[in-house]
């Protein structure tokens with residue numbers, strides 16, 4: 421392989437890894453900055469028995485539930501805590517996907 425081709429392959433690899441690690445970090449950061457942590461707990465174990473634990477939940481299920489909640493397809497007294505929250509309702513599909521990917525990976529500290 422030519423030297424320039426090797427450099428090209430290497431730089432693609434570095435870029436690929438950078439994108440991978442950036443998206444992994446984003447989910448964790450978003451979970452904090454979008455206030456999810458205040459109700460669903462630092463490690464995805466909720467702070468109140470009325471709130472669902474999210475740690476290790478199936479990724480696709482989390483995405484569907486968050487979208488349903490944001491689109492107000494899911495509604496009861498408790499869902500209001502999310503649908504009336506100005507930051508939570510403003511999150512994008514990309515942010516939802518990043519948070520869901522983070523939640524499926526974290527190891528809970530304890531469970532109820």
Ligand code: HEC
Pocket residue numbers: 451454455456457458459460470471472474482483485486494495496498499500501502505508511519
């Ligand atoms: C003010 C408290 C609060 C905040 C902040 C909050 N949630 Fe929730 N969340 C709840 C409650 C309460 C429910 C249960 C709602 C219901 O019963 O319909 C819930 C439900 C969920 C569900 C559905 C779980 C299931 O098992 O069906 C997901 C997923 C979720 N929240 C993710 C998030 C994410 C991601 C954020 C941050 C962007 C967030 N929540 C912020 C209180 C909160």
